[in-house]
């Protein structure tokens with residue numbers, strides 16, 4: 001019953017921040033309905049999209065994510081009435097900030113996926129995974145994190161020469 | 167030749183501030199006044215708190231009166247307004263910060279006696295204090311100021327500042343950066359952020375950074391690396407800009423105090439610009455309890471959401 005496994009050169013890491021009431025249940029439905037979707041996505045469950053702080057997205061990129069998905073209940077369906085309305089504004093603003101700092105917004109996806117939309121979950125995750133796969137690894141934040149630990153670049157001519165002499 | 171900016175009214179403004187300060191202190195209308203006084207270096211000015219009517223003649227207003235005094239009413243100095251009504255000398259940009267603080271329930275209008283200053287501009291942070299104010303020496307924020315005459319104060323000297331049209335320095339720089347590719351912008355900011363030494367002067371001086379514990383100081387969990395190195399610096403600047411989005415009054419104090427000359431107010435101004443476009447919100451003189459990021463409408467744009 002399994003579809004053909006495809007081999008790829010690059011498997012992107014996708015971090016999905018989802019709300020427990022809609023998208024998590026939607027992803028669960030996809031699972032219990034035995035729908036196939038890329039295993040690249042790591043799901044983190046939150047009470048509400050309103051709890052998803054923009055700093056989580058930053059942290060995900062710093063820790064090596066190649067793409068980030070934020071998903072919750074459709075407007076009007078929030079379990080806490082207005083959490084997703086607040087999140088919508090916050091993320092609209094955060095996108096603009098990231099764009100201004102020079103982050104490619106193609107790596108960041110937002111979606112509304114309800115508990116009944118297992119199919120939409122599969123579609124959103126597959127699309128983002130394929131898009132990010134084509135874009136290649138997200139290097140910017142990883143480089144920063146690397147520089148945080150090393151005082152200089154580790155592939156300089158001097159270092160290479162020293163290495164070769166060992 | 168660079169265009170000189172007329173600051174001749176500042177002498178009359180200073181005099182009027184002194185007269186009013188003298189009056190309200192001796193009448194007991196306020197217990198203290200936060201204002202500017204002459205400092206030791208030639209032409210420079212520094213913040214001062216006076217409680218005695220005899221000290222009223224110390225108050226001045228000159229192009230060197232750069233500080234936003236609103237910061238003295240929050241944070242560590244929170245107890246000041248509690249001791250009775252406080253007078254404060256405010257330029258238009260500072261008044262916007264006060265209005266913001268009132269909207270966030272940090273201050274009450276009844277606690278304050280506002281002495282507004284008709285202001286044509288102040289000097290940029292890199293300029294010696296006794297320099298003549300010109301189109302070159304003026305602080306960038308003043309080139310795009312829409313608040314030369316504060317509104318809704320208890321007292322404003324009856325003077326009209328002369329405000330020539332100047333090249334809008336921040337707007338021009340934001341437009342330049344917007345025209346770059348994301349990669350070029352990343353390279354630009356990476357270079358800028360790498361200069362940051364995490365002294366947190368920008369946080370200390372900002373009237374809106376009044377959290378008792380900053381997210382960036384917490385280590386359980388640690389969301390932002392505290393070291394003054396690339397990853398932590400980038401995260402600090404992004405978080406800072408995000409936490410001030412929809413709140414920043416545009417006083418540019420953060421940028422003035424930065425010892426590493428990082429143009430960090432560009433981020434705040436870019437956010438202000440975006441929030442104006444998205445939600446038609448702008449920092450102003452009116453007290454607003456609902457900022458753009460703590461309110462919503464059901465029809466907000468969601469074209470970016472699948």
Ligand code: SF4
Pocket residue numbers: 257258259260285286287288305307308309311312313314
């Ligand atoms: S921004 Fe406006 S009110 Fe503030 S110092 Fe400059 S000219 Fe004066």
Ligand code: SF4
Pocket residue numbers: 263371372373374375410413414415416417418419420421431434
């Ligand atoms: S972020 Fe800067 S410009 Fe904005 S209110 Fe704070 S100190 Fe003033």
Ligand code: SF4
Pocket residue numbers: 361362363364365366367368369420423424425426427428430
């Ligand atoms: S004032 Fe400048 S150097 Fe200090 S923390 Fe802020 S941005 Fe960094």
